[in-house]
Amino acid sequence: MKLRTVGYYFRETFRSVRHHSWMTVAAIITVAISLFILGIFSLAVVNANQVATGLVSELEIAAFLRVDTPPEVVAQVGDAIRRVPGVQEAILVPKEEGLQQLAAQFGEQHDLLQALGGVNPLPDYYRVKAVAPDRVESIARSIERINYVESVNYGRDVVGRLLEVAAWVQWLGMAAVVMLAVAAVALVANTIRLAVMTRAREIAIMKYVGATNWFIRWPFFLQGLFLGLVGAGVAVVCLYWGYNWVIARMQLALPFLPLVTGQEIVLQLVGLLVLLGMVVGSLGSLISVRRFLQV
Structure with a gap:
């Protein structure tokens, strides 16, 4: 590709941006809002998983002998028990320690062992x-099958509900991301379609004299990318400062919640949002230009 041709592409791109400044600003704001909300949903999904995983990881299985x-x-x-796949640790709580814990709940003024007739039941x-919540x-179930294990308690309902909530947050977040991306593509397409319509006669003449579709398409493609x-x-920028401020x-206010902190998580989203912005812009431009090239 000749340098003169590349220069032409960029001149036409910024001429279109200046000529439709209000639509350009509207498209940029809509893309920014869409990607900002997308980033919020992504961070919400990450934090919901972090909280759910943290709460579930605090749950312990009690294997009563x-x-x-x-x-x-x-x-x-x-x-x-320690040989069961997935077990991280197993700590013995003797019956004497269990009785002490129970007595502590009633208060020091009660002699629980004496009340039980001197027998620890x-x-x-x-x-x-x-090692993992799932x-x-x-x-x-594996511990229940071990000899001398009377019963197992692990808060089955709590574990199931927390994992279910985490799964629902993931699916809702993905659905919101898709809808926002579609909305952003549509607005970019409309913005570039307006630019194409104002140059419809010029495009027709260019095709008549032998210009290729990509020669015509490139300025609009670069505009969408821009x-x-x-x-x-x-x-x-808004997500970076806003997330750090909220966290x-x-x-x-809620120091006990295991939220994802630090700048790393936001910086990881930067590449994703920039890439998605480029995809949204270029896809919107290709959609809007295609119909006008079919002449």
């Missing part, structure tokens, strides 16, 4: 952590 389990067997049961149990249920890049840049205040 039979009351008549011999002391020498208790350690063997622990070894069997509580069993030994193991506190088991899984392994909890399968681990619990709109997408500028819109993405505005969205990235700083949420950490003060």
Whole structure:
């Protein structure tokens, strides 16, 4: 491609941008808003997964042994639990410690063991952590089959609901991303279509004298690319400052939530938003120009 031709493409691109300045500004703002909301949804999905995973990871499986389990067997049961695939750790809680924890709930003024007739009815149990939240249920089923394990408790309903919420947030976020991307493509296409319509006669003459479709298409393609890049840049700046501002205040108000912090997560979105802005802009330009070239 000759340097003179490239210069022509860029001159025509910026001439069209200046000539339709209000539509250009409207398209940039719409692309920026669409990509900004897209970024918000993406960050919301990441944080929802982080919170759900953090809450689920705090859940432990309680494997209660039979009351008549011999002391020498208790350690063997622990070894069997640790051999279950997906188990991160298994900590023994002796019945004496369990009684102390129960007594602490009633208060120091109660002699719980005396009230129970001097007999500790509580069993030994193991506190088991899984390597991943989605392994909890399968681990619990495996532990239930180990000899001398009386029962297993791991908050099945809580685990299921948290994982279900995380999945729904992902799907809703993806749907919102698709709809916003389509809206941005449509607006860029309309903006460039207006530029094409004002040059319809010129395009027809260029085709009549032998100009190729791509020679005509390139200025509009670059215009769409320009709109997408500028819109993405505005969205990235707003998202970067806005997210850090919101997270700083949420950490003060809700310090117990395991939110995704730091600049890394936003910087990871920069490349995605810029790429998406370029795709949105170029796709919108190609859609708008195609009909006018079919003459």
